Amino acid sequence: MIINGIAIDDTFAEAFPMKATRVIITALNLEWAYHAARAMSGFATSVIACGCEAGIERELLPEETPDGRPGLSVLFFAMGGKGLTKQVQTRAGQCVLTSPTSALFAGIDEGKPIPLGENMRYYGDGFQISKVIGGKRYWRIPVMDGEFLTEEATYMVEAVGGGNFLILAESQPQALAACEAAIAAMKKVPNVIMPFPGGVVRSGSKVGSKYKGQNASTNDAFCPTIKGMTKTQLSPEIESVMEIVIDGLTKEDIDKAMKAGIEAVCELGAEKGIRRISAGNYGGKLGPYHFHLREILA
Amino acid sequence: MTGNPLTLTLKSEPPRRVDLSPLSGLPHLTAGEVAALKLWMGKRTLRVDELFEVSGEDTSRLVIKNSCAKLDYIGKDADAVEITVEGDAGAYLGRGMKSGHLRVTGNAGLFAACELRGGLVQIDGNAGDFLGGALPGNKRGMRGGRVLVKGNVGARCGDEMRRGIILVEGDAGDYCASRMIAGTIAVMGQTGAYLGYALRRGTVMLWQSPQSIPPTYGDCGTHTLAFLPLWFSGLKDLDSRFAEPDSAFNRVRKYGGDMASTGRGEILVRA
Numbered sequence: 001m002i003i004n005g006i007a008i009d010d011t012f013a014e015a016f017p018m019k020a021t022r023v024i025i026t027a028l029n030l031e032w033a034y035h036a037a038r039a040m041s042g043f044a045t046s047v048i049a050c051g052c053e054a055g056i057e058r059e060l061l062p063e064e065t066p067d068g069r070p071g072l073s074v075l076f077f078a079m080g081g082k083g084l085t086k087q088v089q090t091r092a093g094q095c096v097l098t099s100p101t102s103a104l105f106a107g108i109d110e111g112k113p114i115p116l117g118e119n120m121r122y123y124g125d126g127f128q129i130s131k132v133i134g135g136k137r138y139w140r141i142p143v144m145d146g147e148f149l150t151e152e153a154t155y156m157v158e159a160v161g162g163g164n165f166l167i168l169a170e171s172q173p174q175a176l177a178a179c180e181a182a183i184a185a186m187k188k189v190p191n192v193i194m195p196f197p198g199g200v201v202r203s204g205s206k207v208g209s210k211y212k213g214q215n216a217s218t219n220d221a222f223c224p225t226i227k228g229m230t231k232t233q234l235s236p237e238i239e240s241v242m243e244i245v246i247d248g249l250t251k252e253d254i255d256k257a258m259k260a261g262i263e264a265v266c267e268l269g270a271e272k273g274i275r276r277i278s279a280g281n282y283g284g285k286l287g288p289y290h291f292h293l294r295e296i297l298a
Numbered sequence: 299m300t301g302n303p304l305t306l307t308l309k310s311e312p313p314r315r316v317d318l319s320p321l322s323g324l325p326h327l328t329a330g331e332v333a334a335l336k337l338w339m340g341k342r343t344l345r346v347d348e349l350f351e352v353s354g355e356d357t358s359r360l361v362i363k364n365s366c367a368k369l370d371y372i373g374k375d376a377d378a379v380e381i382t383v384e385g386d387a388g389a390y391l392g393r394g395m396k397s398g399h400l401r402v403t404g405n406a407g408l409f410a411a412c413e414l415r416g417g418l419v420q421i422d423g424n425a426g427d428f429l430g431g432a433l434p435g436n437k438r439g440m441r442g443g444r445v446l447v448k449g450n451v452g453a454r455c456g457d458e459m460r461r462g463i464i465l466v467e468g469d470a471g472d473y474c475a476s477r478m479i480a481g482t483i484a485v486m487g488q489t490g491a492y493l494g495y496a497l498r499r500g501t502v503m504l505w506q507s508p509q510s511i512p513p514t515y516g517d518c519g520t521h522t523l524a525f526l527p528l529w530f531s532g533l534k535d536l537d538s539r540f541a542e543p544d545s546a547f548n549r550v551r552k553y554g555g556d557m558a559s560t561g562r563g564e565i566l567v568r569a
Contacts, residue, residue, distance in 0.1 A: 066528055066531075067524055067525075067527055067528045068527045068528075068531075069524075103524055126562065127562065129499070129501070129562075129564070130480070131482065131501070131525055131529060132461065132462075133525075133528055133529055133531075133532040134531075134532045138525060138528065140523075140525050146521060146522070146523070146524070147521075147523055147524060147525065149524045149525050149528070
């Protein structure tokens with residue numbers, strides 16, 4: 001398959017079941033909602049060492065948020081419910097409770113609860129007040145800037161993590177430009193995040209290493225500077241490869257995001273130095289979700 | 299079930315008070331069975347159809363027409379039943395009601411919505427003392443649900459209230475929110491003496507400045523509270539002035555107390 005001069009590999013991305021939740025952060029204005037959301041979703045690029053994968057899903061208008069202020073929805077993904085609960089609680093307490101004018105609400109209303117105010121209320125040292133509004137419990141915790149308002153809990157659902165595709169280009173600036181175009185298109189798709197910096201990862205990894213105790217190492221088959229020294233997947237004209245990883249609430253959400261991203265790259269075409277689109281997998285035996293590039297684009 | 303709601307029209311005002319609590323859980327009965335139910339009046343019993351004209355067949359909805367203030371315990375322990383009372387209701391209206399919708403177009407007597415557990419009790423007229431309170435000797439009043447009174451309420455509104463919301467469009471009598479444990483009481487009109495007496499936790503929300511703030515309350519200053527818009531949005535489904543955008547506010551003068559008790563409650567006065 002060739003679109004606009006760009007070859008689409010006959011391969012697939014391999015993804016895994018994860019647990020996910022969404023929270024809504026509001027603040028006096030969008031800038032301060034971003035401060036809280038960026039802090040809460042910081043250091044959450046990969047479950048390999050961060051404990052969870054997180055990202056800002058989208059901006060919310062005041063009429064879309066529970067308290068009528070501007071806000072952001074943030075998605076969190078982890079391999080298990082216990083880990084997700086720990087990460088969300090820790091991050092809520094250290095990053096949102098602390099952020100001026102912020103308030104924190106559930107973004108998913110069914111599933112297993114992840115405590116928010118249920119535990120953070122103890123910070124109020126007895127001065128906290130609960131209010132049940134529309135069947136949901138909220139906590140008002142007195143803090144130095146006024147009151148921190150938070151919902152009792154958010155809820156976790158089954159999700160999918162690790163959808164991906166690789167952009168192979170003739171130069172590093174061209175690969176990056178293609179990634180930026182893809183991310184811009186993918187950010188319009190709901191229920192997904194691209195957890196790496198700016199949505200893009202340049203250090204795709206393979207399982208295992210020559211070194212003991214190292215579980216993951218550089219994906220040498222896609223590293224352009226060593227293509228003459230290893231069993232490479234790259235043709236001579238490829239000078240830079242970048243990857244976009246997608247976590248989504250459902251497989252269909254990831255399908256849509258991958259389609260939007262790859263189509264945005266293909267629109268740039270071969271004349272912008274993009275030569276191939278590929279995807280990362282582990283032979284198809286580890287992850288139950290397979291995203292075949294040619295099927296998604298068909 | 300579909301069809302017309304079961305309608306009981308009072309033939310004439312009874313000589314003594316009547317206990318209507320057997321009429322709370324009707325959905326499993328037919329209209330004929332309801333007509334044969336026995337009600338206590340003083341020390342004797344009488345059949346429902348001796349007191350009321352019975353019509354309609356949908357027993358999940360009950361309408362009491364021509365009602366008077368001698369009909370007690372309407373909606374007692376009711377669950378998922380829609381009850382409309384056209385006229386006045388006696389004492390203990392909606393006592394311990396679990397869910398559903400109970401509406402009185404006239405006034406209600408003592409202990410309306412006392413020990414309420416859920417649902418909505420709406421009184422278009424006035425309500426007597428101990429609205430949403432606890433029965434004498436009991437230590438827990440209303441513990442869930444919402445009560446809306448469009449008129450005035452008597453003394454001891456929300457006495458020992460544990461959870462839920464009481465909304466009063468008119469005035470509240472003395473000892474409003476006395477011994478309150480938690481929950482919210484909102485009063486648009488005036489309040490009487492001893493407001494929030496021995497209140498432990500919970501919120502009293504006022505549209506008018508009270509006669510005086512009890513000396514056992516501490517002035518916490520004027521604040522914009524983020525939960526208030528959210529709280530008002532939870533009232534939008536009501537047929538009430540509380541649902542109107544002009545009634546909502548988010549800036550209040552806060553008084554914390556009652557320091558003579560647990561002292562973790564608050565009186566919020568619209569600023």
